[in-house]
Amino acid sequence: MPLPIEEIKKLIISSIPDASIEIKDLMGDNNHYSAIIKSKMFKGLNKIEQHKLVYKSLKGKMGNELHAFSITTEAI
Amino acid sequence: MEIKEKIKNLISENKVCLFMKGTPDNPQCGFSMAVVNVLKHLKVEFKGINVLEDEILRQGIKDYSDWPTIPQLYIKNEFIGGCDIVKEMFEKGELKKMFSNKGII
Numbered sequence: 001m002p003l004p005i006e007e008i009k010k011l012i013i014s015s016i017p018d019a020s021i022e023i024k025d026l027m028g029d030n031n032h033y034s035a036i037i038k039s040k041m042f043k044g045l046n047k048i049e050q051h052k053l054v055y056k057s058l059k060g061k062m063g064n065e066l067h068a069f070s071i072t073t074e075a076i
Numbered sequence: 077m078e079i080k081e082k083i084k085n086l087i088s089e090n091k092v093c094l095f096m097k098g099t100p101d102n103p104q105c106g107f108s109m110a111v112v113n114v115l116k117h118l119k120v121e122f123k124g125i126n127v128l129e130d131e132i133l134r135q136g137i138k139d140y141s142d143w144p145t146i147p148q149l150y151i152k153n154e155f156i157g158g159c160d161i162v163k164e165m166f167e168k169g170e171l172k173k174m175f176s177n178k179g180i181i
Binding site for chain 1 (some may be wrong): 157
């Protein structure tokens with residue numbers, strides 16, 4: 001069951017409250033997304049740690065319901 | 077042999093190790109294929125490990141690196157990232173620099 005954009009945003013915000021999130025539905029099928037996520041919480045973290053923060057906020061959905069979710073993170 | 081041991085052997089025996097879906101010549105997933113293409117473009121020799129052939133390894137590698145997806149790239153025992161990070165590093169020239177700093181190209 002694909003995951004709608006609003007739910008993805010809600011999940012990320014729940015762990016990364018200051019996140020600014022841009023999500024594109026690449027194929028219009030609620031299943032292939034790319035996202036740009038910016039947050040102060042990324043400061044001082046390397047890329048792997050930044051991405052892990054996002055994956056953890058998705059509470060196990062990454063790699064399961066959410067298969068194709070490309071992310072770019074940026075510390076602000 | 078316990079899966080963790082098997083993974084440790086794989087990433088220490090192979091300088092560049094890519095846990096992927098499918099094989100380098102026949103990737104079974106767009107993200108795995110993207111990383112294979114980057115490595116081929118940089119003319120890097122690497123070991124492709126098909127996690128689709130081993131369900132225990134497929135989950136084991138995710139636990140090992142605490143990273144939820146495949147593909148996963150390792151260089152000299154170090155987890156570098158999945159498709160997003162490898163592509164980003166490649167586009168910024170950081171990946172090529174890392175390979176040369178580690179004496180691989």
